[in-house]
Amino acid sequence: MIKVSGLTKYFDKFAAVKDVSFSVEQGNIYGFVGPNGAGKTTTLRMLATLLVPSGGEIHLNGVPALKNPLQVRRLLGYMPDFFGVYDDLKVDEYLEFYGEVSGRSLGDVRRDIPGLLELVGLGEKRQSYVNNLSRGMKQRLCLARSLVHRPEVLLLDEPASGLDPRARVELRNILKELQSMGKTIIISSHILAELAQLCTHVGIINNGCLALSAPVSEVLARVEGDSLISIALADRQEEARLWLLEQEQVKEVSPANSGGLEVVFSGDRLAQAALLRELAVRFTLYEFTPSKGDLEQLFMDITEVAENAKAQN
Amino acid sequence: MPKLKINPLLGKELRIRMRNWRTFGMISLYLLVLGGFAVLFFLSNFYSLGRGTSLAEVGRNLFTFLSVSQFIIVIFLVPALAGNAISGEKERQTIDLLVCTQLTPFRIVTGKLTAALSAVVLLIFASLPLYGFVFLLGGVSPGEVLKLFIIVLGTALLVGCWSLMFSALFRRTVAAIVASYVLLFFLLGGSSTLFILLSNIFYRTQGAVPYFLIMSINPLSFLGWLYPEFFRDILSALGPNWVGRNLQLWHLALLIQGAMAAFSLWAATRAINPLKLSRKRG
Structure with a gap:
């Protein structure tokens, strides 16, 4: 489904991502974990065709991302870590707009909106102005937006950041439901324990290098x-x-x-x-x-090894 | 019958713009200024009626006043309308979400441009009653009014193109709008100043040196289509070589400023294409 090989990104001479390779099968949830500045967002932005890699390849369903960005964008729904909304639109108008610009007909989008809003728990907010939603609600609206064109793959960059514990649990339930619908999800976070409860696979990234990429069961076995x-x-x-x-x-x-x-x-x-x-x-x-x-300790151990290696170099 | 499909970006922009009090404020202020000056202009001419001035002449003068005023107001409004089109998306952190859709960078740019121009169309429609009053006085044909609207809309399109380019190039709306106004002032005032300086230097050459071509970068030269006699008088004063030819100054202006607009659209499209941008950086 998603195949990333040798992904590298330089900003001038600084290597933000170095030779990252992993693959995610359909219906899996891949957790991308790492401390701030580890390269998670850069990797996700390359997957979302918003950045050109300095090296390496990305394939979604066999489609090379750089050669066919429009085709790849149709396959994926992207939720960035920081995002804005159009405050002067109503919730349903917001989704209609993104549905249309994602290539779907207005009629089809309108038919899907009630179900989408129910899924993310905003069923009663359909006619509310986006401006009047709380941060957690906007976060869920953005998740609905990333689903509005029925993508097969979801790229979620720290979707739980800034959410209260209740909203985090709700988000986790929504993602599990999406997984049961056959969606492939790549989700980033800097908390390994949080992702271990949700993901089927985990990748730990530090200083741009993928230190570990394995099924969650394997990671848990290590701890x-x-x-x-x-x-x-x-x-x-x-x-x-x-x-x-x-x-x-x-x-x-x-x-x-x-x-x-x-x-x-x-x-x-x-x-x-x-x-x-x-x-x-x-x-x-x-x-x-x-x-x-213990999971946190494992995360600390792995990232510490990478830090030490960097210090020695 | 095929269904008319408008760019969803234009639909969204119009919806947001019409919900904003600033649009109504802008139209009201525009009509107040244009209408207020038109009334004052009419009154100042009204008292000369019967003293050798006909009603049709007053109508003609009023039209000239209205057309030049409207032209200047609109070209000064366009940078404010288009200057935030893309930089606003960057500031709002919505540009990535937009780029990540099925809209190509070109469709994003043209959608934004059309949205800015739709405000100009609204201003033109809002000013129709004023021109209705001019028709009442006479001295102006509907064809001339149509020509004026084409000139206003066309110039707005050209100015909108480079305002949009600055909006795509700069991160901040303020910077984009300032850059647009600097260029506008240069094209309007800078070219006129250069023209005056050069005409003092080359006056004796009787038009052998085509220095007046500098005016082809001035948006005001488009008014030459509506008032050919005015521009002909200026050019004939410079020398006989350039008078009476089929090629007029506004033709050249259209060519040069059209090329500027096309380049601006290309640059704007490139600036918002993340795959082009990061290739350069990464």
């Missing part, structure tokens, strides 16, 4: 060493502590500051599930939260 699990119980905490210490993969149990227990656990996710099941049978369980800090 599944000892993990910290927070547990809160209704009662019989001491009894639970003793029971936990008897379990094979539990290395340590200590009281948590919040009043519950913190368990150092060496098992993988399946073992965690089994432990949760057993605990729930024996005790009245309030909370069972495996720490997500």
Whole structure:
């Protein structure tokens, strides 16, 4: 579906993206993670035919992006990290405009608009002026705009930035729904843990180089060493502590500051599930939260290696 | 019957423009200025009626006054109308979204240009009652009024082209509008000043040196189509060599300023094409 090989971009002598290669199959969600200035936006802008690479190739459905930009633009919906809207238009007029300039007939776009607005949760805002929407709503409107010409591929550059936690969850649900509709999505973020919940594949980029590109399951396998699990119980905490210490993969149990227990656990996710099941049978369980800090640690480790290599050069 | 399909960009621009109070403010001010001066001009001529001046002559004078005033007002409005066309999209951060559609850079530029010119068409229509009053007095044919509208619209198109080019080249609307006015002042005032200086230098050559051709970059020379006698008088004063030929100054002006406009459109199209731009940079 999307094939990127040897993608490179220089701004004068500065290499913003260096020899990046990856591919994304149809229906997958590819998370593009990296710190600020890592080259995520430059890569996405090249994919969106808004920048010419200094080297390398991009193919969408076998169509070379640079040779057929109009054909490629028909296939993809792009949502930049910073974008503006036409404040003096109503929500439906805004979508009608982008539908028409994307090559669809006005009648077809008008038929699709109610469904699109329902999908992004703006069903009741159809006649509102764009000016009157909140930031989160504008973000969702921009997502609807990127879908208005029924693209097969979505390029979303940090779509969750600036959104409150509730809006982030809603956005994640919308993207999952889009995935179930067969859309291929490339989404960028600087938070690996956030993308790990959503994506099928992850690429970690730092200083313009793709440090890791793999299925999420593989990435998670790399971090599944000892993990910290927070547990809160209704009662019989001491009894639970003793029971936990008897379990094979539990290395340590200590009281948590919040009043519950913190368990150092060496098992993988399946073992965690089994432990949760057993605990729930024996005790009245309030909370069972495996720490997500490990993904962040992995991200830090990978980007640190790249930083060190850069410093040595 | 095939359905008339307008550029969606033009539709959007018109919708946004018509929702804005500034459009109505601009039309009202334009009519107030044009109409106010027309009334004053008419009154100043009205008292000479019966003292050797006919009603048709007053009508003719009023038309001349209105045509030149309208021409100047419109060409000074065009940079303000077209100067923000593309730089406004850049400032609003909507240009990428627009470029990422099925619109080619050329269609984006022509859509924006048509939108700016549609405001000029609106101004022309709004001024029709004033010309109705001129017809009432007589001395002017409908053909002359039509000629005037073609000249105003055509000049607006040419001025609009390079205003749009500056809008595409500059990131800031203010810079684009200032650059457009600087060029406009140069073409209007600079060419006239050069013309006067050169005529003082080459006056004795009796037209052997065609220095007056500098006026072909002046948009005012298009009025030569409407008032050929005025321009003929100027040229005949310079020397006999250039009088009575089929080629008139406004023909040359059309050629030169048309080429300028075509170049501007090409430059604007290139400036908003990200694939052309970054090839140069990257």
